[in-house]
Amino acid sequence: MVLLLLFLAGPIAYCAYIAFTDLQLTGQAHASFVGFDNFREAFQDEEFLNAVWLTLVFTVISSLIGQNTLGLALASLMQRASKPVRTLTGGIVITAWVLPEVVAGFLLYAFFRKEGTLNAILDALHLPSQNWLFTLPILAVSFANVWRGTAFSMLVYSAALNEIPKEITEAAEVDGAGGWRRMWHITLPMIRRSIGTNLMLNTLQTLSVFGLIWVMTRGGPGDKSQTLPLFMYEQAFQNSMIGYGTAVALLLLLVGSLFSVVYMRLLRTEV
Amino acid sequence: MPVRPTAAVLLVSTLTAAATLTACSGSSGSDPDTLKVSFKQSTDNSIKVMDEFLAGIKTQFEKENPGKKVEFIPVKAPDSEYYTKVQQMLRSPKTAPDLVYEDTFLINSDITSGYLKPLDDYLAKWPDWAQFIDTAKTAAKAEDGKTYGVPDGTDTRGLWFDKGIFAKAGLPTDWQPKTWDEVLDAARTIKRKVPDVTPLNVYTGKPAGEAATMQGFEMLLYGTNDGTTDPLYDTTSKKWIAGSQGFKDALDFVETVYQEKLGPDVSTALDPNIQTIVRGDLLPKGKLAIDLDGSWLPQDWLPGSGHEWPEWSRKLGLAYMPTQHGQAPGKVSMSGGWTWAIPAKAANPDLAFKFIETMQTKANAQKWYIANSGIAVRKDVASDPAYASAQPGIKFFTDLVASTHYRPAYPAYPKVSTAIQEAMEGVTTGDMSTDEAASSYDDALKSATDNQVIQK
Numbered sequence: 001m002v003l004l005l006l007f008l009a010g011p012i013a014y015c016a017y018i019a020f021t022d023l024q025l026t027g028q029a030h031a032s033f034v035g036f037d038n039f040r041e042a043f044q045d046e047e048f049l050n051a052v053w054l055t056l057v058f059t060v061i062s063s064l065i066g067q068n069t070l071g072l073a074l075a076s077l078m079q080r081a082s083k084p085v086r087t088l089t090g091g092i093v094i095t096a097w098v099l100p101e102v103v104a105g106f107l108l109y110a111f112f113r114k115e116g117t118l119n120a121i122l123d124a125l126h127l128p129s130q131n132w133l134f135t136l137p138i139l140a141v142s143f144a145n146v147w148r149g150t151a152f153s154m155l156v157y158s159a160a161l162n163e164i165p166k167e168i169t170e171a172a173e174v175d176g177a178g179g180w181r182r183m184w185h186i187t188l189p190m191i192r193r194s195i196g197t198n199l200m201l202n203t204l205q206t207l208s209v210f211g212l213i214w215v216m217t218r219g220g221p222g223d224k225s226q227t228l229p230l231f232m233y234e235q236a237f238q239n240s241m242i243g244y245g246t247a248v249a250l251l252l253l254l255v256g257s258l259f260s261v262v263y264m265r266l267l268r269t270e271v
Numbered sequence: 272m273p274v275r276p277t278a279a280v281l282l283v284s285t286l287t288a289a290a291t292l293t294a295c296s297g298s299s300g301s302d303p304d305t306l307k308v309s310f311k312q313s314t315d316n317s318i319k320v321m322d323e324f325l326a327g328i329k330t331q332f333e334k335e336n337p338g339k340k341v342e343f344i345p346v347k348a349p350d351s352e353y354y355t356k357v358q359q360m361l362r363s364p365k366t367a368p369d370l371v372y373e374d375t376f377l378i379n380s381d382i383t384s385g386y387l388k389p390l391d392d393y394l395a396k397w398p399d400w401a402q403f404i405d406t407a408k409t410a411a412k413a414e415d416g417k418t419y420g421v422p423d424g425t426d427t428r429g430l431w432f433d434k435g436i437f438a439k440a441g442l443p444t445d446w447q448p449k450t451w452d453e454v455l456d457a458a459r460t461i462k463r464k465v466p467d468v469t470p471l472n473v474y475t476g477k478p479a480g481e482a483a484t485m486q487g488f489e490m491l492l493y494g495t496n497d498g499t500t501d502p503l504y505d506t507t508s509k510k511w512i513a514g515s516q517g518f519k520d521a522l523d524f525v526e527t528v529y530q531e532k533l534g535p536d537v538s539t540a541l542d543p544n545i546q547t548i549v550r551g552d553l554l555p556k557g558k559l560a561i562d563l564d565g566s567w568l569p570q571d572w573l574p575g576s577g578h579e580w581p582e583w584s585r586k587l588g589l590a591y592m593p594t595q596h597g598q599a600p601g602k603v604s605m606s607g608g609w610t611w612a613i614p615a616k617a618a619n620p621d622l623a624f625k626f627i628e629t630m631q632t633k634a635n636a637q638k639w640y641i642a643n644s645g646i647a648v649r650k651d652v653a654s655d656p657a658y659a660s661a662q663p664g665i666k667f668f669t670d671l672v673a674s675t676h677y678r679p680a681y682p683a684y685p686k687v688s689t690a691i692q693e694a695m696e697g698v699t700t701g702d703m704s705t706d707e708a709a710s711s712y713d714d715a716l717k718s719a720t721d722n723q724v725i726q727k
Contacts, residue, residue: 025358027380027682114538134538218543220478222696237355239686240380 019247025240038247048248050223051231055207055255058142058227063206066146068199071153076183078154079161090154097151105215108144109133112216133217137225141213145206152205153198160194161187196267203259207252228252305340306332306622309360309368311353311609312345320642327638332629339622344368361386367616369623373420374609375410376481380682381612382413388613389417393624399631399649407648410677411610414509420610421627423636424645426566427604427671428490430454430590433468436560437588440464447590449597451491451524454561458533461560469553470533471561475525476696478543483695484688485605485678486564491521493676494594494603503687504679510725511679511687513713520595522705526698535559537700554587555580563592566668570644584663591671604671607678608645646672686719 019038023031042048074093078086096104111117112132119129132140164187172182188195210229213219219226219234226234228248236245310321322345329341346356354377360366361381373381381387394400400408403422411420434444440461448454458470474487492502495517502517504510512518528534535545535553542548550571553559555578572580591602611630613623629635637652639645641661646668647653659666678684694712697703703711717724 024384025355026377026384026386028383029385113542114536131536131538134541218478220476220543221538221541221700222477222693222702238351239689240358240682 015246016250018243019250021243022241023243023246025237025242027240031243034243038244039251041244042248042251047223047226048231051226051228052251052255054138054223054225055227055252057138058145058209058225059203059206059259061139062142062145063149063202064199066142067149067153067202067206068195070146070150071198072157072195074150074154075157075161076187078158093151093154096148099148101148101209101211102215104144104148105212108140108147108212109216112140112144134221137217137221141216141225144212144216145209148212149202149205153202156194156198156201157191160191164190192267196263200260200263203263204256207256207259228255303619303622304338305342306370306619306626307342307344307368308370308623308626309344309346309357310372311350312347314347314349324639324642328626328630328635331635332626335629336622336625341626350374358384358386361614361616364616364618367614367618369613369617369619370626371612371614372609373411373612375420375422375607375677376680376684378411378420378610378612379413379680379684382415382419383682385615387419388615388617388620389413389415389419390421390613390624391417394418394421397624397628399628399633402633402649402651404648404650404653404672406606406672406675406677407608410606410608411612414681420612421631422608422610422648423630424640424643425606425608425648425672425675426646427606427668427675428486428563428565429592429604429668429671431554431562431564431568432588432590433554433557433560434586434588435557436461436465436468440560444588446588448593449601450593451494451595454593455524455527455533458528458561459531462531462533465560468557469535469559471528471563472535472540472549472553472559473525473528473563474540474545475529475534475692475699476541477689477692478541479545480692481688482546483692485607487525488521488691488695489605489676489678490563490592490603491524491595492517493605494592495520497598499600501676501679504681505725505727506679508725510723511683511716511720512727513716513724514709514726517595518712519705519709522694522698522708525695526705529699530701540699541696551578555583557586566646566664566671567644569662569664573644589664589667591667600674602671602674604675605678606646606672606675608648648672683720683723687716690715690719 020033020035021031022028022034022037074089078089081089099107109116114129114131114134118132122129168186168190169182172186177185208229209227210233213225213227213230214233217225219230229252232245232248232252235241235248308325310325312322313320325343329343332341333339346353348356354374357371357373358381360368361371361384373387378387407422407425408418410422410425412418430448432446437444437446437457440457441464442457442460446457448457454471461468461470473491474483476483479487489503495515496502502515503512505512529537529540534540539545539548549559549562549564550568554562554568555572569583571578572583574581592604594601594603611627613620617623630639631649633649633651636647636649637655637658640647640652641658644662644665646665647658652658653669653672659669690712693715694703694708697708697711698705713724
């Protein structure tokens with residue numbers, strides 16, 4: 001307990017303290033306590049509000065919709081697939097997941113860039129190509145996050161689906177329930193807890209994605225893919241404003257806990 | 272919650288351990304016979320230029336100073352992360368090295384933080400200091416008038432052009448434009464006559480970072496007005512300059528390049544890897560006619576670099592960047608570079624300065640400039656024929672030192688630089704007119720500098 005306090009709570013408390021100072025990495029002789037100034041500044045800062053918006057877009061598209069739905073779809077398809085197909089798909093998806101974030105970033109940069117693989121494919125199909133990282137940066141990085149993170153959801157859902165007793169599904173089938181009805185009335189309610197856990201873990205992980213976006217777009221062009229972690233990095237380490245950057249980090253923590261609370265609420269009402 | 276005995280024991284032992292660790296590092300930090308030198312190690316494992324140079328100096332230094340030892344603390348990181356790491360080390364006497372490698376880009380910031388020690392007393396007694404050119408001496412001079420670092424070379428900037436493309440376009444292969452218009456005219460001619468190449472590259476926007484500010488914008492801005500005064504920062508009032516005509520003219524140039532499609536495709540220009548694309552792809556493959564860029568380019572084309580291109584010196588020509596209307600001094604260049612500095616919390620500052628003296632003998636300095644494709648800041652080296660002929664282009668870029676400018680690298684500079692990049696990006700994409708971009712720069716400047724702004 002004491003160790004936990006010393007090594008975990010200590011740094012967190014220190015961070016929380018710094019967020020209320022104007023500490024800079026360089027260019028300043030002494031830091032002073034400034035109260036809520038950093039937070040006030042953040043909410044007046046257009047770039048910050050832009051980053052909050054992009055973070056929400058990125059999280060909803062890539063985690064809530066992308067990773068979650070795709071993971072569930074893959075998991076249910078794999079339930080029925082033959083063993084070799086299952087091994088192969090599982091292998092590919094999990095490879096994407098175990099790749100270090102930066103490596104995955106470079107791969108997807110190569111995929112999306114102007115002379116990249118995606119445009120080569122589009123060209124071959126005689127479809128118009130474009131520089132995806134320039135025209136649709138937030139979608140491109142969201143797709144990258146889906147590509148990378150779906151394996152996790154797939155594993156969680158595979159485990160959950162295996163837990164559903166065969167008899168229930170078979171009984172429903174005998175009663176004449178089709179695939180969709182079974183999914184909606186039996187499968188989903190039975191794996192509700194897993195959905196909640198998965199959503200929460202996915203969201204928290206997605207909120208903190210940095211390397212992937214940094215490698216692919218550096219938050220650009222302009223600020224068009226600058227999510228909160230990138231904004232925080234720019235403020236703290238490029239502009240040397242550690243105090244302000246830390247305040248933004250605390251706000252990010254707040255966004256994360258908001259999402260968590262919402263998920264827990266959703267879960268509880270359905271129990 | 273009552274503290275259980277086991278917890279109390281744990282707490283005590285943890286605290287003891289922490290105290291012991293601190294004591295250890297404390298004592299090693301103040302060993303009077305060990306000199307700790309911290310430097311930036313290349314992130315590319317095949318590049319060992321600095322490591323090898325310093326190893327040689329260490330041998331020489333330990334031989335000349337019996338009983339003294341040199342210990343290196345290499346920091347392997349890209350520029351911006353290196354700054355962060357060093358700044359954290361400099362905060363405490365336990366971690367501060369005796370000698371540190373500092374970029375002139377941030378040195379004034381670190382001086383304001385009280386991280387560095389003034390060197391004037393040492394410099395006054397050091398005869399070699401007289402050999403350093405005046406502009407380089409000011410590179411590490413703070414607002415308080417004291418000098419905090421010894422530069423180990425510099426860099427300059429100019430126009431690189433592809434002689435093959437120029438011949439095809441019917442332009443002279445010993446090209447030297449006299450005004451901005453002549454640069455643009457050459458680019459337009461190339462666009463017309465050799466349509467499948469990019470006529471002119473000017474780095475722009477946030478993805479290119481400081482390259483956009485320094486190789487791009489400031490190379491233009493410092494060539495406006497009379498070409499001698501600082502167009503960014505007013506030294507007499509100690510304020511940043513807003514609303515200047517020069518600023519708008521420089522933005523106009525960038526706008527012209529991208530709106531007339533003389534530059535790379537906008538999406539390529541705003542690619543975070545644009546510098547690698549230019550050096551590794553466009554120039555060596557003959558796909559770029561003119562590139563406004565730095566003196567260090569050949570570093571990438573040396574044997575062993577991964578993309579050797581020894582023919583560059585036959586294929587590329589060099590021209591200096593002219594001032595806006597060709598007004599005196601006719602040419603413009605920007606310079607940066609790195610300096611050796613002594614941390615305020617260093618345990619052995621005297622020894623550290625001795626190490627600088629060893630590194631900066633004429634012979635050692637010359638060895639370093641050549642190994643590093645750096646530009647000499649010592650007059651005796653610059654005039655040495657062995658140095659001038661060591662590499663093609665070295666004489667051209669060394670001659671530019673006479674008309675070069677250093678950035679106003681005060682604490683607000685990194686933020687000012689970002690504001691410049693945003694203004695450039697606005698006119699590059701066409702989202703903003705030059706007037707809009709210039710006025711949004713003025714706003715950003717005010718918040719970046721706490722309103723230390725003057726209209727000029």
